[in-house]
Each structure stands twice: as C-alpha cells, then as structure tokens.
Amino acid sequence: MKADPNSLSGVQRAAVLLLSLGEADAAEVLKHMGAKEVQKLGLAMATLTNVSRDQVTRVMDEFTSALDGQTSLGVGADEYIRNMLVQALGAEKANSLIDRILLGRNTTGLDTLKWMDPRAIADLVRNEHPQIIAIVMAHLDADQAAATLKQLPERVRADVLLRIATLDGIPPNALNELNEIMERQFAGNQNVKSSNIGGVKVAANILNFMDSGQDQVILGAVSQVDQELGNRIADLMFVFDDIIELADKDIQLVLREVTGERLGIALRGADAKVKEKITRNMSQRAxxxxxxxxxxxxxxxxxxxxxxQKEILTIVRRMSDEGTIVLASGGAEALV
Structure with a gap:
C-alpha cells in the first residue's frame, strides 16, 4: 500500500523500521515480542509496498527522536526499558514482558500456547480441571481465548468464564503447577513468580470475541450463578453499536485503519444512530x-x-490498549 508519511499507522511505522534494520537486527527485536505482536508486524511487513524515501526518513527521525527523549542523563537502564516497552505496547501488555526481562520471570509453557491454534489448545486442556482451563484462558489474548472457548464442550464454557472473572491473582505454586502441565508438551524453566491474571475485564473481553448469541448464552449461565458478577461483566462488554459512545476524534482515528469495504459490510447490521455517527465523521464525498x-x-x-464488525472491534480494542483512544462501554466507565 502507498500512503503519505503521516498516514502510516503505528504498526506500519514499526514495519518500516524493522525492514530498514536488516534481517539480523530485526530478528533480535522480534525475539522480545509476543506472538500477537510478531504476527501483526509480519503481516504489516508483508503487505507494505512502495515505501518512499521520505516515509523511511520520517519514521527513522521519529524513532531517533523518541530514543533521544528516553536516554537523558540520570535515567537508569531498567527505567528506560520499562518506559520504552510501555510506550511501544501499552501498560497492560508491557507488564508481563517487563516481568520476564527485569524480574527474571519465565512462563515458557504458557507463552508457547500463544503460538498455537485454538483447536490445539482446547485439545490440550479439555481434560484438565476448569480452574486450570480458566488460568490458561486468562493468559491468552482475548480473541485467541474466545476461539479456544468455542472448541470446548458447551457445558464447561460458563464455568470457565465464571472462574476467569473471579480470578484474583495466581499464587506461585499454582502457576508453577500449571506451567508443569504445559511443559509436559514443551520444555522450559518452571521458575515463575506470582502473576495477576484474569478478572472481570478479561472475561468481558473474551465474551466480546465470541459469536453473536454464544456470548449471551454464556453470560446468562454466569448470571444464574452470580447475578452481580454477570452484570459487572455485561457492563464491561463493548459491542459494535457501542461505537456510538466514542468521541468524534476517536472515531476518526479508527476510520483511518478500516477499509471502506469492511466498514460498509459492518454497518449493514448496525443501528441507524451508529451509521449516522460514522458518516458524520467522514468527509462528505467519502x-x-x-x-x-x-x-x-x-x-x-x-x-x-x-x-x-469483529475486525473493527479488534482495531478499536487494540487502539484502546495502546492509549490512542478511550473506550466507554455503553456509557459505562472508561476502559483504560
């Protein structure tokens, strides 16, 4: 794709930078990224064409400027690494990587799952206790966890999601035990520290990626067990029609990353107010x-x-995680 230098997304700028570094240096950078980030960057590098010299120069200048701003005297190496990762990945995604780099944390068995097909993950854990399955799901990215949950028997889905929503930190011995289960298939170090994973927001994000109808079935089953918890999960779920709650400036940022074809298909099933909100933030001709x-x-x-719609929601959630936009689910509290 060919675009003016200012229109490149963050992923595209990162792709330009890695392509400019050369194979060896780019590979070293990718070693420190998670599966989802590597996949996004790989796709961006594969589809980025006709990059002008001006684009490359601007990207390199931005990168140099960012480094200059992070390497002033008095800033220690740990703080520099922490700030760099938070800026690059967002606070939530950066935390686990910071733990592994700065605290020596290693969760090889769990991390390996992020590279696996959801069906294979389901086959691996389907005979485990629902609490073990819940911890695995909470460790995965929301879309991968949702796809894995679809592969599990319907009778265990609500139980697993209920356990995800009520997770409140994992003791070291429990995480060690889980890592041992995973490492029956994958070799690695089992020296791990405690981890804060799971919670209501994680459960809501997973449901957001479930097929229409399945999400309500699971949420209904959870609510039968714990009505208050079901309501809290529902409050944090962000569906396509909730885009109307985004600020105009955020809608415009999202639209830069969505093709007209996919937007047109997504709006087929949207409320009239959503269509009006979208078109109002486009040029008249567009x-x-x-x-x-x-x-x-x-x-x-x-x-x-x-x-x-799910593709667009994925973009919206990613931009929210990066801090580019602010989400509000149905007018509820912002997800940051």
Whole structure:
C-alpha cells in the first residue's frame, strides 16, 4: 500500500523500521515480542509496498527522536526499558514482558500456547480441571481465548468464564503447577513468580470475541450463578453499536485503519444512530461513496457482517490498549 508519511499507522511505522534494520537486527527485536505482536508486524511487513524515501526518513527521525527523549542523563537502564516497552505496547501488555526481562520471570509453557491454534489448545486442556482451563484462558489474548472457548464442550464454557472473572491473582505454586502441565508438551524453566491474571475485564473481553448469541448464552449461565458478577461483566462488554459512545476524534482515528469495504459490510447490521455517527465523521464525498457501495452491494450474509464488525472491534480494542483512544462501554466507565 502507498500512503503519505503521516498516514502510516503505528504498526506500519514499526514495519518500516524493522525492514530498514536488516534481517539480523530485526530478528533480535522480534525475539522480545509476543506472538500477537510478531504476527501483526509480519503481516504489516508483508503487505507494505512502495515505501518512499521520505516515509523511511520520517519514521527513522521519529524513532531517533523518541530514543533521544528516553536516554537523558540520570535515567537508569531498567527505567528506560520499562518506559520504552510501555510506550511501544501499552501498560497492560508491557507488564508481563517487563516481568520476564527485569524480574527474571519465565512462563515458557504458557507463552508457547500463544503460538498455537485454538483447536490445539482446547485439545490440550479439555481434560484438565476448569480452574486450570480458566488460568490458561486468562493468559491468552482475548480473541485467541474466545476461539479456544468455542472448541470446548458447551457445558464447561460458563464455568470457565465464571472462574476467569473471579480470578484474583495466581499464587506461585499454582502457576508453577500449571506451567508443569504445559511443559509436559514443551520444555522450559518452571521458575515463575506470582502473576495477576484474569478478572472481570478479561472475561468481558473474551465474551466480546465470541459469536453473536454464544456470548449471551454464556453470560446468562454466569448470571444464574452470580447475578452481580454477570452484570459487572455485561457492563464491561463493548459491542459494535457501542461505537456510538466514542468521541468524534476517536472515531476518526479508527476510520483511518478500516477499509471502506469492511466498514460498509459492518454497518449493514448496525443501528441507524451508529451509521449516522460514522458518516458524520467522514468527509462528505467519502460518506456518499460508502452509502452508494452499501446500496449497490446487495444482500450480505449475517456471518460476513459479524466478521467485519469483529475486525473493527479488534482495531478499536487494540487502539484502546495502546492509549490512542478511550473506550466507554455503553456509557459505562472508561476502559483504560
């Protein structure tokens, strides 16, 4: 894709930087990233074409400027690494990496799961106790956890999600035991520290990635056991129509990363107020083209609409994690 230098997304700028470093140095950088980040960067590098000299120069200048701002006298190496990772990945994603680098934490068995297909993960844990499954799910990224949960028997899904929502830190011995289970399949060090994973927000994020209908079935089953907990999870769930709660400036930032084709399909199943909110934050010409394309496309399968909406929600959640935008679920408290 060809774009002016200012229009490159954060992932695209990172791709330009890695492509400029060369294979050996780029590989060293990728070693310190998680599976999801490597996959995103790999896709960006594979699809980025016609990069101008001006684009490369701007990206390198931004990177140099950022380094200069982080390496002033008096800043220790640990603080520099911590600040750099938080800026690059966001506070939530950076914390686990900071633990591994600065505190010597190693969760090899669990981390390896992030590279596996959801069906394979489900096969690996389906015979384990629901509490073990819950800890595994909480450790995965939300979309991967949701895909894995779909592969598990329906009778255990609500139980697992209920346990995820009520997780409040994992004792060292429990995490060690889980790592030992995982390392029956994968070799690695079992010297781990305690970890804060799980919670209501993690459970809500996983449900957000479940198919339409499945999320409500699981949430209903959880609510039957604990109504208050079910309500807390529901309050934190962010669905496509909740985009109307985003500020105009945030809507505009999201639209920069969504293709017109996918947006048109996603809006097929959206509330009229959502369509109005989206088109109001586009140029008049772009809005006209979008509406014309939607009218000319004809009927679209519901699964395609839901798929396009989930793609956009993934972008929204990623930008929220990065601190680029601020989410508010149905007008509830902001997710930061």
């Amino acid at each position: 809005a006209e083209i979008l509406l014309e394309d939607m009218e000319a496309r004809g009927p679209v399968r519901l699964s395609d609409v839901e798929g396009a």
